[in-house]
Amino acid sequence: MNILVLIMSCLVETAFLFFSIIIFRSGLKEKINRACFLFMILFAAWVALNYCSNIAELGSFTLLILNRALFAVSILATYSIVNFAISVTERKSSTIAFNLLTLSVIIISIISMTPLIVQSVIISHEDAISIGVKFGSMTAVYFAIIVFTASFAIIELLFGFKQARSKRIRESSKTLLYTIGISTLLILATNVFIPALLNNFDYSAVGLLFGVFGIGGVAYSVVKHGLFDVKLAIVRSVTYSLVIGTLAILYLICAFAFSAIFERSFPNSTQSINGLIISLFLALVFQPIKSFFDKVTNRIFYKDNYNTDDFFARLSQTLTHTTDLRGLLERAANEIGHTLKSEQAFFFINTIDGHYISAGTIHHKILPKEDVNHLDKIQLKNHEILVASSRDSNDSIRRLMISYRIEIILPLILSGETIGYLCLGDHLVSGYTGRDMKVLSTISDELTIAIQDALAVQEIREFNTTLQQRIENATKELRTSNLMLRRLDKAKDEFVSMASHQLRTPLTSVKGYISMVLEGDAGKISDSQKQLLDEAFNSSERMVRLINDFLNVSRIQTGKFIIDKHPIDMAKLVEQEIDSLHSTALARNMKFIYNPPVGLPEINIDESKIRQVVMNFADNALYYSRDNAVIHVDLSIEDKEIVFKVKDNGIGVPLNEQEQLFAKFYRASNARKQRPDGTGVGLYLAKRIITAHEGKVIFESSENNGSTFGFRLPIIDN
Secondary structure (H helix, E strand, O other), X not given: OHHXXXXXXXXXXXXXXXXXXXXXXXXXXXXXXXXXXXXXHHXXXXXXXXXXXXXXXXXXXXXXXXXXXXXXXXXXXXXXXXXXXXXXXOOOOOHHHHHHXXXXXXXXXXXXXXXXXXXXXXXXXXXXXXXXXXXXXXXXXXXXXXXXXXXXXXXXHHHHHHOOOOHHHHHHHHHHHHXXXXXXXXXXXXXXXXXXXXXXXXXXXXXXXXXXXXXXXHHHHHHHHOOOOOHHHHHHHHHHHHHHHHHHHHHHHHHHHHHHHHHHHOOOOOHHHHHHHHHHHXXXXXXXXXXXXXXXXXXXXXXXXXXXXXXXXXXXXHHHHOOOHHHHHHHHHHHHHHHOOEOOEEEEEEOOOOOEEEEEOOOOOOOOHHHHHHHHHHHHHHOOOEEHHHOOOXXXXXXXXXXXXXXXXXXXXXXXXXXXXXXXXXXXXXXXXHHHHHHHHHHHHHHHHHHHHHHHHHHHHHHHXXXXXXXXXXHHHHHHHHHHHHHHHHHHHHHHHHHHHHHHHHHHHHHHHHHHHHOOXXXXXXXXXXXXXXXXXXXXXXXXXXXXXXXXXXXXXXOOOOOOOEXXXXXXXXXXXXXXXXXXXXXXXXXXXXXOOOOOOOEEEOHHHHHHHHHHHHHHHHHOOXXXXXXXXXXXXXXXXXXXXXXXXOOOOOHHHHHHOOOOOOOOHHHHHXXXXXXXXXXXXXXXXXXXXXXXXEEEXXXXXXXXXXXXXXXXXX
16 A cells, blocks of 8 residues: 555656646746646645655654644645646736735645644554544634635636636636546545544545645646647657756766776776766767757757747848838738748738728738628727637637638737727648747737827828828919919009009199189289199199009009119209198198208209109108198218108107018108008109119107108219
C-alpha cells in the first residue's frame, strides 16, 4: 500500500511540477498564467506534504510540523482554485466577497501553523502503525472556510459557464467545472470530511488519485481551448532538453577520450585538469549547439512563425508612409494579412461625414453598412476581439462572419467609440494562435491612431477643396458684380457728361442775361434788386463751375482729360479768383488776406484747370470756416517751385478720414453736416489736375483747428 501511494504521489507530483515548468517558461505576465502557475505549485506542495505527513518514521514532532503545513497549504491551494477560476471565466466577481474570502484565507492559513488547528499528532502502534491528529479549538472554523472556498470556486466556474461572452470561455469553464469541481468535492471528502468526522487519515492518500483527475482537466483545457499559449514553452523545453542531452553525450565522449588517451600518455595528469578542459570545450560549443536546435525546433513547430519586432517595425513604417486613407488601409491590410497568413484582410472605417470606406487585400469581401451597424450594437458593451470559431453555432455574429469568410474581427476603439474594424479571413495554414491575438491587441491602438490621423487629413483636404470651390464661386460672383458696377459706373459717367453738357448751355445764357441786367442794359435797377441779382449771378457762376467739374471728371474716366499749357502769370490768376469771391466773403463777414508776390515768373500751366483748383480751395475755405473768419492765401517760390496755400481756421478734417479725402465722391463726416449739398468731386479733380501738371498737393488739417490746402508746381525754364 505504501509503495502504491509513493508511486501515485510521485506521478502526481511530477505532473504538477511539469506543468508548473511549462507555464513558467511560457511567461507570467498574463494574469491567467500567474493564476495557473500558483495553482500548480500549491497543489504540488499539497501532494508532497500529504504523502510526508503519513510517514510515521519521521516522529511526532516532525509530523506535527508537516500536518500544520499541510493544513495551511490546503486552504491556500483551495483558494488558488478560486483565483484560477476567476482568471479563466473573465467574470467580474463581487469585490467585497472576494476580498473577505482572501482575508479569511490569509488569516486561517497563518492560524493553521498554531495549536488552534492541530494541537498534536498521535502515533499508534497497535495491530498496525496509524497516525491520528488531535484538533484544536478553531478546527471547525477552518473546515467551514475551506468548504466555503471550494464552493466559491465551483460557483465561479458555474456562472462563468452560463455567462461566458465567448465559446472558448464557455467550453473551458465547462471542462474545468466538471473536472476541478468533481475532484475538489472528492478531495474534500477524503481529506476534510472523513478526517474531521472520524479522525482517520488513512484515506487521505486516495485524494491524490482525484488530484490526477483535476490536473488532467486543466491540461485538457489549456491544450484544447487555448487558455494560454504553451507552445513556445514546450518548444523551449524540448530545445533545452536536446541541448542538455547533446552536452551530456559530448561530456561522456570527452571524458572517455581523456581517460583513454591522456592518462596513458600522461599518467600524472589529474582529473581536475581534464574536467577543466572538458568544461571549457562544452562552454565553447554550447551556443552553436543551442542555435542549431533552435533552428531545428522552429522549423518543426513554427513553420509559419514570424518575428514580432520585425512585423511591428514594418507596420509602423507602413502607417507613417502615407496620409492617404485608402492607401494607408490597403498597405496595412496587406502587411497584416501576409504576416498572419490570412486568406483576406480588410478594414471597414466610418468616416467623419457619416459615410464609410472599405479597403484591403485584393478580392476581399465587403461588409454592408447594415451588418456593420449590427456589429456596432454588439461592440457597445464589449470592445473585444471577435473570433468566429469561438462563438456558438447559433450566434448571429458567427453566422455573419462565416457568410463573409471572416475568422477574426478586431474593433478599432478611440475614446470609447468604435471608428471601424479590421477583418481577417481564415488562416491559410492551420489556425490563429494566442500569440496572433496578442499581436493584434498590441497593434490595435497604433492602427487606430494612424487611421484617425488619416481621417483628419482627409477632412482637411475635403474642407480645402470645398473652401477652394467656395472661393472660386465667390470670385466669380465678385467678377460679375464688378462688371455690373463698371457698367453702372460707365452709365453714370455718360449720364453726368450728357447732363453737364445739356445744363451748361442754359446756365451760360442765364448768367449772361443776369450780367446784362446788372450792367443796366435792361434799365436802371434798385439796390435791393441789384443784391438779389448778385446772389443769382454768384449761384449761377457756382453752378457753371460745378458743371465744369463734372465734365472734367467725365473726361478723366473716358481718357479725354487733356492739359493745355500756356505761360501764365500765376500771381494775377490767384488775385482774380480771390476777387471773384470777395462779395461772397463779405456776405458772411469773412475776408481773404492775399499779398500778390512781386517778380513772380510766368509758368506753363492749363489756365482754366488751375483756376478750378484755386477756386475750389478758396471756396471750400469760405464754406467750412466759421463766421468772421480770416482766410490767408499765400503764393511764393520755394526751391524752383511755385507754392500756393489757402489756410483757414474752420472745422478741419478728422484724422481717421484724411487718407480718403481725395477719393472721388468722398466727403468727410463733419463736412457732410456743414454743407449737405456738396458733391465730393472738387478735391478729387484738384489732385488729378495738379498731378497732371507734375506737381504735388499740399494738405494739413486738424479737426476743429482748420486746414491748409494748396499745391506745388515746378518752374520749368523755357
